[in-house]
Amino acid sequence: MIAVIKQGTSKEQIDKLIDWIRGKGLEVNYSQGSQETILGLIGDTTSIDAELLDSMDIVESVTRVSEPFKLANRKFHPDDTVVHVADGVDVGGGSFQVIAGPCSVEGDNLFAIADAVKAAGATMLRGGAYKPRTSPYSNQGMGERGLDLLVEARERTGLPIVTEIMDPRDLPLFLERGIDVLQIGARNMQNFPLLREVGKTQTPVLLKRGMAATIDELLMAAEYVMSEGNPNVILCERGIRTFETRTRNTFDLNAVPVLHYLTHLPVIADPSHATGYTRYVGQMALAATAAGADGLEIEVHDNPPKAWSDGGQALLPSMFSELMPEVRAIREVVA
Ligand SMILES: [Mn+2]
The missing domain is CATH 3.20.20.70 (Aldolase class I)
Known part of the structure; x- marks a missing residue:
């Protein structure tokens, strides 16, 4: 799962979000580009509510990389x-x-x-x-x-x-x-x-x-x-x-x-x-x-x-x- 962070978000706010994600048992890959900051969520993302993440003020968008169905996949x-x-x-x-x-x-x-x-x-x-x-x-x-x-x-x-x-x-x-x-x-x-x-x-x-x-x-x-x-x-x-x-x-x-x-x-x-x-x-x-x-x-x-x-x-x-x-x-x- 990938979360794109809104432009102008402070480092402090991003760190808070990273802590929240790590608290769910996931690793975070932090990537700071010239235009935008991207967080890659690594691990079992079933513990993350994608809609909740997407609704956060500092989050621009959330994209699922893998399908949430595993056994049927x-x-x-x-x-x-x-x-x-x-x-x-x-x-x-x-x-x-x-x-x-x-x-x-x-x-x-x-x-x-x-x-x-x-x-x-x-x-x-x-x-x-x-x-x-x-x-x-x-x-x-x-x-x-x-x-x-x-x-x-x-x-x-x-x-x-x-x-x-x-x-x-x-x-x-x-x-x-x-x-x-x-x-x-x-x-x-x-x-x-x-x-x-x-x-x-x-x-x-x-x-x-x-x-x-x-x-x-x-x-x-x-x-x-x-x-x-x-x-x-x-x-x-x-x-x-x-x-x-x-x-x-x-x-x-x-x-x-x-x-x-x-x-x-x-x-x-x-x-x-x-x-x-x-x-x-x-x-x-x-x-x-x-x-x-x-x-x-x-x-x-x-x-x-x-x-x-x-x-x-x-x-x-x-x-x-x-x-x-x-x-x-x-x-x-x-x-
Ligand atoms: Mn019938």
Whole structure:
């Protein structure tokens, strides 16, 4: 970290600041130029609040030299992380997985959807039992019963299951059932107690980017999980909120190569929530595949008008099975 000191600052004030920095356990490299004075902070700068330093009267600017994420950083771990989900289902490191299923688990129709997505080539089944809804009056999901239906669908199809956890107090219910992937939704990307709790397990975590989160904030959220001892983090780009209203979110496909550059963690993409409209999902699934995503998460429903949530962006099973060969074709070109 580098701090540029304002012109006209007295030596005494600078010495006071250097003492403060040394008090945090860091070394200081002092450089007095003809125009400006620069302090180089050497050591573990996580003990320094960069904003606080920047706000000091004598400080002109503060620049971070190294990223604050360490465990997720590709610099320290050049090889891709491969997250092992189940026998034959690895995410990252050259494999490609497709997670498909309904937004909400609603009942027995889950089984027909699971059979259909499996037949089309999906390698994991998704479905929400606990649903984060904008309105407290909207359907909140089936809860524990929904988890049981997912387990039944897994027994039936062999597909590992991916489902969202919203409350750290529910974690035992997920672990008892051996839920294969714990999804952290966009709204909970910075729910730090939840991140820490799933970080204490070894269960793979699918961490979705918050709708107003920067790429660095997503990586710091991953860092929370990893710093508790769980290295099995899969990142997911699902669109961010911008001024554009013609789609539910703006699909930031830049994030896919940027994340691959910055981190060794696998990166998947969710064209369903990113676009919000069934008619755009297929094309953007192909675009995400072309951008180098390690997989896709796609909402599929057998009767979208009757879906409890997100019917407007669901693919029918027939649409999903038409899409999959196209995804495979794109994948062959880029992989
Ligand atoms: Mn949904």
